Amino acid sequence: MIKYNLKCQNDHDFESWFSNSEEFDKLNNKNLLECIYCSSKNIKKSIMSPNISNKINNKNQIYTDNKDYKDEKNNLLKLRKYIEKNFNYVGKDFSKVIREIYYDKTNNKAIYGTTTPEERKELEEEGINLLSIPWVDKDN
Numbered sequence: 001m002i003k004y005n006l007k008c009q010n011d012h013d014f015e016s017w018f019s020n021s022e023e024f025d026k027l028n029n030k031n032l033l034e035c036i037y038c039s040s041k042n043i044k045k046s047i048m049s050p051n052i053s054n055k056i057n058n059k060n061q062i063y064t065d066n067k068d069y070k071d072e073k074n075n076l077l078k079l080r081k082y083i084e085k086n087f088n089y090v091g092k093d094f095s096k097v098i099r100e101i102y103y104d105k106t107n108n109k110a111i112y113g114t115t116t117p118e119e120r121k122e123l124e125e126e127g128i129n130l131l132s133i134p135w136v137d138k139d140n
Contacts, residue, residue: 004024006035012037080138087111092113094111095115099126
């Protein structure tokens with residue numbers, strides 16, 4: 001896994017994890033990445049600063065003094081809490097349920113869940129635009 005600092009065309013900075021360095025390029029070329037703030041699909045890698053690791057008691061410890069990182073994480077945790085409180089979780093059925101909502105113009109349920117890259121592409125081709133939000137771990 002690799003974490004990149006990303007920046008959209010509107011100068012919003014955010015982070016995301018990828019399985020490897022080629023994964024970012026693949027997803028970005030297919031316009032599957034979007035800004036978590038404005039949904040822009042024009043995403044670039046920004047300059048990254050490395051984390052400093054130190055071996056203590058045979059355990060790797062990662063240290064960061066980046067206040068902005070902590071603030072962003074807190075903002076994402078607040079966003080996660082809001083979504084969990086106000087949206088219905090539909091899990092892997094997200095693609096099915098979002099289509100039902102989209103085509104039944106009278107239904108305005110608020111939902112969240114997961115999709116595969118293939119499902120996301122199909123939804124996009126149907127005109128259903130999604131917003132991806134980094135799901136920050138509550139306990140970390």
